[in-house]
Amino acid sequence: MSRTTKQMAAAAMIGLLLAACAAPAAAPKAAEAPKAGEQAQPAELPPVTITYTYGGNVFKDVDMVSEALSAIAQKKINATIKLKPIDWGAFDEKMKLAFAAGEECDIVFVAPWINNYIQNIVNGNIIPLDDLLPKYAPGLWKSMPESSWDAARVNGKIYGVLNQQIWVKPFGFSVRKDLADKYGLDVNAVQKYEDLEPFIKAVKEGEPDIIPLTSSYNWMFETAGFDPIVSQETPVAIRYDDKDLKVFNAAATPEFKASVELARKWYLAGYTPKDKIERADSEAMWRAGQFAMSMAGVVKPGGDIEARQRFGQDVYQKSVTQPFLTTAGSSATMNAICRTSKNPERAMMVLELLNTDVEFYNLISKGIEGRHWEWADKENKVIKPGPNNADYNPNTDWEFGNQFNAYYIDPEQAAQKVWEATYKLNNDSPPSAALGFNFNPEPVKTELANISAVVKELAEPLTNGMVDPETALPEYLKRLDEAGLQTVIAETQKQLNEWAQSRK
Amino acid sequence: MAAAIPVKTHHQRSWLSRHFWQLLLHFALLVITVLFLIPLVVVVSASFTDEIALTRNGYGLWPSQFSLDAYNYILLDPSQILRSYGVTISVTVIGTVLGLIVMSLLAYALARQDFTWRRPLAFFVFFTMLFNGGLVPTYILVTQYLKLRDTLWVLILPYLVVPWFVFLLRTYFLTLPKEFIESAKIDGANEWQIYLNIILPLSTPALATIGLFCILMFWNDWWLALLYINEQRLYPLQYLLFAILRNAEFLSANSAASAMLTSVKVPLQTIRMAMAVIAIGPVAIAFLALQRYFVRGITLGGIKGE
Numbered sequence: 001m002s003r004t005t006k007q008m009a010a011a012a013m014i015g016l017l018l019a020a021c022a023a024p025a026a027a028p029k030a031a032e033a034p035k036a037g038e039q040a041q042p043a044e045l046p047p048v049t050i051t052y053t054y055g056g057n058v059f060k061d062v063d064m065v066s067e068a069l070s071a072i073a074q075k076k077i078n079a080t081i082k083l084k085p086i087d088w089g090a091f092d093e094k095m096k097l098a099f100a101a102g103e104e105c106d107i108v109f110v111a112p113w114i115n116n117y118i119q120n121i122v123n124g125n126i127i128p129l130d131d132l133l134p135k136y137a138p139g140l141w142k143s144m145p146e147s148s149w150d151a152a153r154v155n156g157k158i159y160g161v162l163n164q165q166i167w168v169k170p171f172g173f174s175v176r177k178d179l180a181d182k183y184g185l186d187v188n189a190v191q192k193y194e195d196l197e198p199f200i201k202a203v204k205e206g207e208p209d210i211i212p213l214t215s216s217y218n219w220m221f222e223t224a225g226f227d228p229i230v231s232q233e234t235p236v237a238i239r240y241d242d243k244d245l246k247v248f249n250a251a252a253t254p255e256f257k258a259s260v261e262l263a264r265k266w267y268l269a270g271y272t273p274k275d276k277i278e279r280a281d282s283e284a285m286w287r288a289g290q291f292a293m294s295m296a297g298v299v300k301p302g303g304d305i306e307a308r309q310r311f312g313q314d315v316y317q318k319s320v321t322q323p324f325l326t327t328a329g330s331s332a333t334m335n336a337i338c339r340t341s342k343n344p345e346r347a348m349m350v351l352e353l354l355n356t357d358v359e360f361y362n363l364i365s366k367g368i369e370g371r372h373w374e375w376a377d378k379e380n381k382v383i384k385p386g387p388n389n390a391d392y393n394p395n396t397d398w399e400f401g402n403q404f405n406a407y408y409i410d411p412e413q414a415a416q417k418v419w420e421a422t423y424k425l426n427n428d429s430p431p432s433a434a435l436g437f438n439f440n441p442e443p444v445k446t447e448l449a450n451i452s453a454v455v456k457e458l459a460e461p462l463t464n465g466m467v468d469p470e471t472a473l474p475e476y477l478k479r480l481d482e483a484g485l486q487t488v489i490a491e492t493q494k495q496l497n498e499w500a501q502s503r504k
Numbered sequence: 505m506a507a508a509i510p511v512k513t514h515h516q517r518s519w520l521s522r523h524f525w526q527l528l529l530h531f532a533l534l535v536i537t538v539l540f541l542i543p544l545v546v547v548v549s550a551s552f553t554d555e556i557a558l559t560r561n562g563y564g565l566w567p568s569q570f571s572l573d574a575y576n577y578i579l580l581d582p583s584q585i586l587r588s589y590g591v592t593i594s595v596t597v598i599g600t601v602l603g604l605i606v607m608s609l610l611a612y613a614l615a616r617q618d619f620t621w622r623r624p625l626a627f628f629v630f631f632t633m634l635f636n637g638g639l640v641p642t643y644i645l646v647t648q649y650l651k652l653r654d655t656l657w658v659l660i661l662p663y664l665v666v667p668w669f670v671f672l673l674r675t676y677f678l679t680l681p682k683e684f685i686e687s688a689k690i691d692g693a694n695e696w697q698i699y700l701n702i703i704l705p706l707s708t709p710a711l712a713t714i715g716l717f718c719i720l721m722f723w724n725d726w727w728l729a730l731l732y733i734n735e736q737r738l739y740p741l742q743y744l745l746f747a748i749l750r751n752a753e754f755l756s757a758n759s760a761a762s763a764m765l766t767s768v769k770v771p772l773q774t775i776r777m778a779m780a781v782i783a784i785g786p787v788a789i790a791f792l793a794l795q796r797y798f799v800r801g802i803t804l805g806g807i808k809g810e
Contacts, residue, residue, distance in 0.1 A: 057751050058736045089750025090730045100640045101647065284559040284773055390580055
């Protein structure tokens with residue numbers, strides 16, 4: 001028996017050693033630095049294949065679209081394009097393994113919310129693009145002001161190409177048109193959620209079959225003018241216009257208190273469903289016409305058109321937030337180049353095509369003309385589904401490049417000039433004082449995990465008005481401090497000061 | 505006349521008392537059966553209900569408003585579903601047959617007391633129950649050295665030998681009397697003949713039980729596909745359903761993505777139910793066909809055979 005135990009222990013040690021050796025074995029391959037430079041004329045470029053890995057449905061016609069993209073790219077930059085979509089549910093897992101195994105890839109989709117941008121930089125999976133951008137993608141480089149690129153900068157270097165789309169978060173409310181008209185709600189006069197109270201009360205009394213609000217949740221950092229610089233979940237923020245960059249606990253502010261008190265008031269008044277409703281259920285209930293309005297959604301140009309397509313309801317939308325540019329908003333979707341890429345220069349040229357060549361970009365976002373889509377109104381760039389639309393219809397314009405190059409899918413979008421309006425909104429919005437600051441969570445990982453657990457447990461009932469803020473808010477603040485919030489605030493302040501110093 | 509009545513009541517009472525417990529038992533079993541069946545019926549009914557009606561009226565035993573939307577969405581492209589069925593069925597059949605052959609051979613060798621390398625071999629099998637190379641090294645081995653990515657084999661080979669099943673089989677083989685083997689040897693049978701003509705026929709309950717475990721394992725697996733399959737033509741059924749659901753769910757559930765979302769209209773609620781119906785069908789039938797062995801296999805372990 002003891003001999004077996006010894007054998008097992010010995011074998012276990014060998015196993016551990018083997019496991020320890022296996023990880024660095026992949027490293028040398030990944031460590032080869034890309035050679036930037038040696039610019040060649042397009043005509044003399046040797047033929048290469050560039051892969052593009054991204055999240056999305058794996059459509060039947062994806063190879064056909066790859067071929068159509070290659071036809072353009074071969075002519076322009078002598079590159080063959082291979083699209084490699086991965087199902088959203090498997091994307092994170094597969095990318096982690098592919099990077100850990102040192103698999104070769106060229107262009108890859110990254111974001112703060114999936115295939116994490118910062119994590120990929122820390123792990124050395126993606127390369128800095130500062131030298132490649134102006135040289136191989138001049139059109140893309142100039143399509144955004146220098147200050148916008150700051151949002152992608154980490155330790156002073158750009159690792160991802162920002163996709164232009166809605167960058168600001170003007171949170172506000174959506175309300176059913178028929179009910180707003182019936183009860184005489186002047187949407188444009190609403191400046192804050194409190195102004196909606198008479199209307200909500202009237203709906204509650206006049207429409208017994210309709211629940212006035214999807215939930216009384218109305219808290220958004222941006223609505224209070226806070227930039228949540230750590231993450232969308234952590235209540236650590238600065239005021240977007242605070243040049244002194246003072247970091248504070250967002251949950252301990254009068255703004256947060258007012259928000260949860262309003263939520264409580266409306267919850268007690270019976271304006272919301274009794275229990276929290278899952279998102280999928282809530283969407284179905286919207287479609288069934290069981291709600292009058294919802295709060296705390298992004299109100300963007302053309303948002304009412306999308307809401308109608310999605311919920312089959314005509315709605316009015318109005319923002320109650322002064323929009324401002326944040327790092328997280330601007331860098332919400334990006335494309336990067338893998339360290340394992342053999343042709344980073346050519347990959348950058350493909351990114352140039354994706355962001356500046358309208359035909360190329362719409363080919364990947366909408367498919368092939370006459371097969372996946374047809375012109376509805378060519379002059380105004382409006383398209384409609386083609387006969388084989390179901391075989392390629394990613395519906396994720398914002399993933400592939402500059403969304404303002406996308407064809408419209410609804411004539412009303414063209415009439416409202418949604419892309420121009422969005423571009424203008426991005427451009428006219430003031431930047432947050434911390435635009436370009438990317439928080440590195442590594443030094444306070446434990447505290448962040450603890451805080452996240454506290455937020456999950458206590459913030460939801462509080463912000464939905466399901467508990468009395470009188471007792472629940474002090475409890476929440478106490479638990480946040482116990483979880484180490486002050487440490488996180490101090491660390492954030494330190495990183496933020498260093499960042500501000502480095503920009504001087 | 506006075507006697508006739510007691511006789512009659514006696515007769516009635518005897519019928520009741522003879523059947524009372526059985527009636528009670530049947531009634532109880534009936535109630536339990538219904539309790540088990542109701543959720544299944546609700547799922548099937550919900551899958552045929554209109555999404556909006558389902559939200560309004562809630563779940564019921566009968567669709568409040570009949571609709572095929574969910575099936576239309578899933579069967580948008582029936583060729584893919586059929587193909588995935590093909591993949592899953594091939595993997596299940598090949599995997600189960602091969603797995604049973606390899607595992608029973610291994611277990612039989614481990615069960616033979618006169619096999620010299622019995623202990624080291626058993627330890628070798630046992631060791632993998634406790635330790636493995638970890639996800640990333642396994643991934644590198646499978647994709648870069650064995651080059652199994654996007655092949656049918658990658659869905660079969662990693663599950664071919666399950667140490668736990670091997671030990672179950674070995675334990676069963678150990679209960680077979682040694683005298684069978686000895687007398688067969690005296691009659692001049694070689695090792696293969698003993699294994700094929702004596703051991704295997706005596707072990708059908710154990711083999712059927714392990715076979716059913718294998719069928720369930722291969723049929724329900726989506727993890728291997730998530731790791732190693734990129735081409736849609738090789739998606740097994742469970743992974744295809746997982747991907748359809750996750751893709752539909754993902755964009756509406758992720759707040760960062762949904763801010764950018766453009767029109768998606770998907771009957772999410774009913775799709776889940778329709779998927780469950782599509783996925784459980786065949787394996788439920790396999791279970792019914794094999795369950796008599798299943799029950800016997802479990803009970804037989806402790807009883808000496810004739």
